[in-house]
Amino acid sequence: MTSKFEKTQGTVVSISATEASEANPAGITWLSTSCSARELSYTGGQKDDIDVTTLCSTEKEMTNGLSAPSEMTINKNWSAYDDAQDSLMAAYETDTRRAVRVIFPSGNGFAYLAEVRQNSWSAATSGVVSASFTLRIIGKPIRIFAVTIPVTGVLLDKTTLSVKLGESFTLTPTIAPASATNRAVTWTSSTPGNVMIAASGSGVGLAVGTSTITVKTTDGAKTATCVVTVTA
Structure with a gap:
């Protein structure tokens, strides 16, 4: 029986090999970092709190607070043989953007255009080196739905x-x-x-x-x- 919930095991996380100008470009080379990634998290951006001065106001008159961009964090094991990790490092060092794609086992997922705003790593005894990349999302995510191939x-x-x-x-x-x-x-x-x-x-x-x-x-x-x- 197929579960109605998305599974984490088997999720594919891919990074564009080169600079990208859109979230899900055609003809681009995708590099998978799934076998070293441990956890993904996405936080949608903070929108403006809009206020008005009278009950009959029809337009935005005041803004309370500041908006904030959407972000994604990729926590992974540091690998010397991870081309996707190298692409993220290159994006950080050159201030360029990458396309990021997350596909769940169902075939559904998301695509993003992102900048790498921060990266870090840590090493502890009796363990492996851990790395973390914080991505700032440019624009809105693109929903990806499983492709249905019809019977002919x-x-x-x-x-x-x-x-x-x-x-x-x-x-x-x-x-x-x-x-x-x-x-x-x-x-x-x-x-x-x-x-x-x-x-x-x-x-x-x-x-x-x-x-x-x-x-x-x-x-x-x-x-x-x-x-x-x-x-x-």
Whole structure:
């Protein structure tokens, strides 16, 4: 059963290899720091507290407090072989921006354009060197949703089949494209008294005669058939 909550294990954290001008640019090289990152945290920016002088005011007349930008913190183990970490260090040293992408195991996530405002590391006995990068988010985050690849067709490994009375068989569907997101199928027999078909695609000849076995995809309702003849 798929959980309705996002999982942390398997989350992919990626940094653009070079300077970026937008949060989720096309054609850019992404560097993963997932295998050294321990914790991510994001804090949305502080907005102005808006005040007015009368109940009938329709425009902002006073501002209480100062706005603050959104920030993200990446806590990780320091690694001598982490290209994403090197990109963050380069961004800090050159005052350039990087695209940052966080994708949860579900395929959903966020993309940001950010500046590295601070970095630090610490070393303690009997441990590993820890590093922390504080990123200032430029603009608003971009929501990323899991890409759904639709089913375009289905084929069966056999279109006709002859079996003996009481003989078992198995039909194998091939769903196109191979990367389709929802690959679930259902099976039906036109004459269940002659040929029984299970949810796994396995069937058995029950009585002499013919039956059309149909496989149908849950996504797109694509179908393929096989005519099964049962002989004595």
